[in-house]
Amino acid sequence: MSEPGLATASLRRRLGLRVLALLAVLLVLLGFTVDLVLGANLRSDLRQRLVDRAEIAQTLVDQGRSDEEVVSAVTGDTVQARLETADGDEVGQIADPPAAPAPGQGPRPGPGVPAPTPGAVLDTGDAYVLRAELSDGSQLTLVADQGPITDAVTQLRWILLLGSAVTLLLAAALVNVAVGSGLRPLGRMTALARSITSGDRGRRLRPDRPHTELGSTAAAFDDMLDELEGAERTARRAEAGMRDLLGDAAHELRTPLAAVQASVETVLRSDPPRDRREELLAGAVRELQRSARLVGDLLDVARLDSGDAPALHRRTSDLLDLARRSADRVGGPVAVTGDPVPADVDPDRVGQVLDNLLRNAVRAAGPAGAVRVQVGRVGEEAQVDVTDDGPGVPADQRERVFDRLVRLDAARGRDGGAGLGLPIARALARAHGGEVSCEPAARGAHFRVRLPVTPLTG
Structure with missing residues (x-):
């Protein structure tokens, strides 16, 4: 309606x-x-x-x-x-x-009255x-x-009538002028709105008395313009981000697909020996897996941007075991320590969170570096700390790395990713009622996952 x-x-x-x-x-x-x-x-x-x-x-x-x-x-x-x-x-x-009482009516005073x-x-x-x-x-x-x-x-009534008529005529002329003067601020607001429509976005009314009727209206008008301008900037950033996402996704997909195409063409054209053929096909499979991960990240980002909460299939799982499985999937110099911590989570989604953090840590640490995973419980929360001895994250970038498509210069490379892993990891952790944060570190980077744990029963 x-x-x-x-x-x-x-x-x-x-x-x-x-x-x-x-x-x-x-x-x-x-x-x-x-x-x-x-x-x-x-x-x-x-x-x-x-x-x-x-x-x-x-x-x-x-x-x-x-x-x-x-x-x-x-x-x-x-x-x-x-x-x-x-x-x-x-x-x-x-x-x-x-018509009055007739003469002689009424008592007459007598002697002594x-x-x-x-x-x-x-x-x-x-x-x-x-x-x-x-x-x-x-x-x-x-x-x-x-x-x-x-x-x-x-005579007085006629004088009042004529005087009232003259007063109303004079008042009509004066009221028109007075109302026009009082409504002049509305004319300024109209002119400002039209100038903003023509492209002059920076102008504002800025009332000198914002608590009056027109002042509060003008202040609300300025607030509305600020919000619209902010929404416009956000929309432009989102549009630019989407263009960057499409460009990065195309670039990231083009590289593994080109490698797959080259491997398959080599197998088809030259019919290499079995060892060489298996090596080429294994490389093609790895590149296809990398492409599948990127496509999955893009789908996750699209669902999160649309406001759809990720579907969770919770069951009691050991976070230490999930961290070890993630380390096995990612590979590289990853050491997992800690104690078993049961939590009511979706193991696949938590595994996705840990995979994204460990892949970033392994890339940042490099072949000669080390990645450490510590699992423990603090109060009613489980904590998984992922640290590496790579170049680290500057203090002013600790929140920015969770924005979409943000990749620090140290992380760029052939397998630097599209800058989607950390935002997806934080969104999945928040869907569980937890959080992912970048903590201060003396060396390298330190990411912490906090999740609610399963209440202990006696």
């Missing part, structure tokens, strides 16, 4: 629209809040004005002012007043009176009405028109 593709809508457009949408929501909330708060404050102020006018009227009555003076003092600023005296006379008029406080303010929708009985028995009706407040709130 393939992964869904990356959404590639314009980032600038998406960011701009989201910022403008957020700004529009904030402006709507601001307008609603201002409208609600201002309208509530204005209406509360108007209601409080009626209460204050009623208190002023009461104060003037207590001072003995005339009814006309009382009405005149409380009229004005959208407030209308009408005073109904205890005798039934009316002073002042209210134009278009709202305290003066009532101003009554509650009634909201008729278009106006506020307050009806209060004064201390002299008169009734005061105050009406405050809400029309100016409504007009002021409506």
Whole structure:
């Protein structure tokens, strides 16, 4: 199941629209809040004005002012007043009176009854009405028109609406510029990617603040480029190694095959004596065996490179006996010493490991040299040490010799091998849970094989 593709809508457009949408929501909330708060404050102020006018009227009555003076003092600023005296006379008029309590309703204060406080303010929708009985028995009706407040709130709403529209238009232009400036690093990344595609592999973004959002993206981009460049170098080395492998394999196979061809042609053409014929055929067999070993090494390398673990057929085997058999197969100046060490291994694969190490040691030691094999046990590991008195392995080459196709100059020669024995030996040892390493040595080379041993039973 393939992964869904990356959404590639314009980032600038998406960011701009989201910022403008957020700004529009904030402006709507601001307008609603201002409208609600201002309208509530204005209406509360108007209601409080009626209460204050009623208190002023009461104060003037207590001072003995005339009814006309009382009405005149409380009229004005959208407030209308009408005073109904205890005798039934009316002073002042209210134009278009709202729905309010009718004059004369409610109890009138009698002798000795305290003066009532101003009554509650009634909201008729278009106006506020307050009806209060004064201390002299008169009734005061105050009406405050809400029309100016409504007009002021409506005008404010239009101002907020137009201001919000202008603000959004200006914000759209500024956000486009700001987002474009903020996305400039992405443009650099795009230009860099295209330059790398054109062949400029060494360029990097190198962000100055790698912990920010764009900085972490740029750092991840640089890391990806480093990995890709490393993978490219590895692939090129592998390709070069494969070419070298094919060239070395062709060279190594051509020599024994040419010797086999020459031996067989000599036997067929000249019909030499029996001793000579057997010598030629024995040489041909040896060269064919050498070719078979090289082909086997190539097959092992191909399987290991493909990631296939070598098949192991384990059984308890004596490593000392396996070392002696390997010494017999390889031949040459090989001395095997040590104690029997049982281990749960594949004897054929361990024998292949030892054969590769002993062949290298015999080649390095030369006809006059010596190769020593020491088998022993250290803790839960078996150790097989292979040493020779050849030219040795430089300290900086002890790990490199386990790379494929690596052959030190001292090992080159007609039978120097293709540089596959040591990598195969290490891979087979690791498949057993062990290791092959090149150890420091005062003289010659020292290779050590470590393998897990069979647990001892009582």
